[in-house]
Amino acid sequence: MRRSSEPISGMLRRRRIAGRAQLAAAADSYQPRRQPSGPLVCPQCGVVYAQGRWHWGSPPEGAAADLSPACQRIRDQLPAGIVTLHGPLPQPRRDELMALAHHHEAAEKQEHPLNRIMRTEESADVLQIMTTDIHLPRRIGEAVRQAFHGELDMDFDEDAYFARVDWRPPKG
């Protein structure tokens, strides 16, 4: 993955200097495609795993309580995706970008309960949105480009289950 001087969380910094094998192993324990052996209900967010998929609804009888992969990532502060929105970002624009990101998260989460925004970070020049999955960053990035034009740059590392999306506003 490309190196960058942008602000990133300490956790991510540690991931970046970890070896590739280590990284893949760490990523694997959060893999949404890893199948639990029986029905589960997440005590944190209430999402249910049954018949091979995660969905919102009532848990089947006998479902075990276990944190969903999304809540594990939130607990461990380990994003699978990072959207970086580059400035200049005056406050009204920041508000618009955040509203747009949260709107798309809400829509995405209906269908794909493990795809969520886990937190956001703001600095003078950038706004960063951390997600629990690798698909939401693309969706947010494309929505931002559609609304505000500019340039999108996307990096996906399927093996490590990590996605990075950068958006820059139009020049001038």
Ligand SMILES: [Zn+2]
């Ligand atoms: Zn959960």
